[in-house]
Amino acid sequence: MDAKPCSQEAFCGKPNIYHEVDWTQENSLHNWFESLSLECVPKARIGFIGSSLFIGWASGATFLPRLSDNFGRRRVFIGSMALQVLTFIGLFLSTNIDVNTFFMFVFGVASVGRTSLSFLYMMELLPANRQVLCGTILQLCNASVSIVGSVYFWKVSKEWIYLVLIGCLLAILSMLGAIVMPESPKYLVTKGRYDEARKAISYIAKINQQEPFIGVFDKEAIQKAAAVNYSVFDTNLETGQESEQVRLIKEEDQLTGTIKDLIKIRRHFINLLIFVYIWTASSFDMYLVTYSMKYIPGNIFKNLLTSALLDLPFALLGGLAFHTLGVKTALTTAFIVAICGSVLIALLSEDNPEFVHYMFSLARGGVKVTFDICYLANSTIFPAIFAGAAFGLCNMGAKIATILSPMLAEVQAPIPMIIFTCVAALAAVLSMLLIMKESNHKRSLSK
Template identity: 20%
Template sequence: MYLLWGLIPADYTVGIEHRGNFAFKAALTKSNSTMVNLDELIPKLGGFGYYQKRLYILLTVPIAVAGMFMIMMVFALYTPNHSCKRPHDSSSFNDSRSGRFTASECTLRQEGDEQLNSSNASLSNISRHITPLPCSEWDYDDDVFKKTFTTTHNLVCQESLKISHAQMIFYFGVVIGDILFGQLSDLIGRKKTLIIAMFILLVSGLSGSFSPEYYSFVVIQFVVGTACKGCLVLAFVMGFEFVGPDMRVWLGQALNIIFALALCSLCGLGILIKDWQYIQITCTIPTVLFILLWFVLDESPRWLLSKGRTEEAKSVLLKIARTNKVTPDGNLLQQLEHEKSTHTEKISSLFKNRTLAIRTLVVFFNWFGLGMTYYGVFLHAENLGGNFYLAIFLLSVIEIPILLVNLYLLNKFGRRRVHCLTMMTGGLACICSIFPVIFGGEELQPLILALAVIGKMGASGAFGSIYVISGEVFPTIVRNGAVGASSSFARIGSMLAPYIAKLGTVGVGSYGKAIPLIVFGACSITAGLFALLLPETMGCRLPDTIEEAVDFKLLREDPNTESETEELRSMIEN
């Protein structure tokens, strides 16, 4: 379990910490000493100036590429409508039969008449036989894709479970990417690690598109998932570490919007190309451009300071000031203090107190349900009927307005209530889909799709709130490890999602397609109701110790609560 602590690098949760109401002011408040830290210094070097804007434009490349690869498996392993291929030459079958064939998805039957040896003329001497035959080839519809890995290697019928295995292994690679690249970035730096992740994604992305058979494909997709998550984590980390605390929550949402736009772009590529190999190659090519930007990117000054490389950090900060056309106070750079690692306790400390243990389990369960629902709805898209690309596009584009609305709702109505509302909304929409599936036909496909989009909308909104809740409910001394462990449960949920989505293809009758959304919906509703057991953290300062995290009433009674709340509201309105 302790290996899960590394799922999110220590610096990555800085952005999550600052989503609290008072984290903005806490980060900007000067120490009584003469030393200054980066949170105080960066706003004086131009804040979000030309340097940071250029950096964020560059970071859209790894985020967009990794975002497309996060659902690339939905395209590569898409299963179109299919049926057994009728043999053109019936000579290999029983010649005494007429050779008429009836085909279904997984079976082929040969019908024929056979002469009976009978001396009784009054009896018919013709017998009709139906013989089941092995199905080794299939005819596939090409209205959505001309070719997928599924159709190339016939991963249908008895082999269809291999699709879920491949998707599960990909998301397991995502878990490993969390651990591997998070630790590596702390060891050798953000810039080098990001370039390594992009290079691995370039090689594995191209190699995966030419996989000759199933097992090599699965191994390569595991590597793709690992590199994909590394790119996402490092891009977010670099983005957060080059800006001041007052911009992190807003720019974090901006990078999430880039992620959503990348998913929409993937739909456009699918419509134009319709071949999974060329789609994957096209998505991989932009990584070449980013790798060539080695000489443009700078190492994170925060990481340099944490390693005691103060002069290199000052050099980067001076470059930021020059690019932003700001003349920094030389004394500020001279007084720049080393970034000190916060002493942390083990995550097991949360389970020594009954109240904290229940809250921790509730947070873990909510991350699990969200990971399963968020990616499960994507994986279930091909079972929804209607236009596949329209479904993927709507499931992707809905994230953009939700991310923007979340910024307002969380600070207006509170974290707990908004999170419960989004979880309940998404869950109820998924469960309600059973009625149009069972009692309707093709004419109700738009309603089924609309309910699925609402379900995805709820999951996207809940993801935004659970990040805030996790950053605020856990005390500072275990926050990094606790948020990292929470994130791991989302990955476990995403690993189970392919198998639940597969239930939509094996169910009996019209009920089958509704089963996955019922499972996703029930899990989402249950997790949302349990979230009401969590304390309301809006209007509270962030807890620093285990004792403070137990009783949030003490944190809410801070004498500066009212003034700090007004300050945050003013910042949001501006």
């Protein structure tokens, strides 16, 4: 009997009609549609599997960053990776849509530690003059994941489980690696645990075949001097910089790491409000344009590969812009680039289909740069004692808004790109209102 192409409506609810997947089509995959029998499940129910990831992410952002501020970056990261490994195992074994939805929620919770806290942990382990370089390399690696995934499903295999198995193994290696690593010295100094911080730095020095650290931290010296009513000055700094450094250290010394502290200092409170919106706008627009890309004609894997390859130069630009322009100018410029892409999509995509890839890449690349800058800037804008809490609040807002992206991507064009443009335009304006001294930013990068 000859088979013919059909839609779900042709066989769902009709037990007498036989149907099967056409595996000769290069877009066909062995995935959850097959293992969970999702062919006749409502699209809204299927979409909720993905939404549960973001709901879990937003939920995890309410408490995991705060735990990292109280108990350390290392412990919370290890716990998050252990939870993620268990979630991988559950997803491998599950054959039920409700169970998978639950595990995706848990995976979202663990993702806060896997992405945000791990990045913060890495930044605090690095000297200031290496943070931008290492952060940029990490973003290049993140962009490469999409390339690997696209090539794998297009040319290597239609089986999802082998690619995800690699992710599980990498999670195990990350967890084991963190077990033998020290706690963040910056976090320990902020907490006043100076001896532990010296041990952590000495351990890092030993790995790098350097002499152990036996010095005194600036904050420690100022605290000791304050106890005996002495003034402390850093002879390596100019007089104006001395007083500013002492003032900032004394200010941070009064902090306990609570959200109340974050709010009562006007500078930090304004920056937090602005950063929450900027982070939310970056995440929302990133996923909105990504979901909209599925409507580009042609092979979906080839389209995704093209987009991923075009992401690489933008990953480099994020670190370069942060280093050379500073946070405010870099964010504003990147949002303007994204707006240019979205306006081109809204006005010219229908009449110029051959250039649609580049229009989408311009819009996506612009918000990718802003996303990367958000990660790099967090540890420089907020004191370490509540950098984790700031990360969490920004992530929570971003993931809550991101839940709407898949639904808005289904709205009739050009409405999605109009929304994209409005969100990015407000973020560009707010970026210029961040309260920070560019000179201090550049000086910290040169140390």
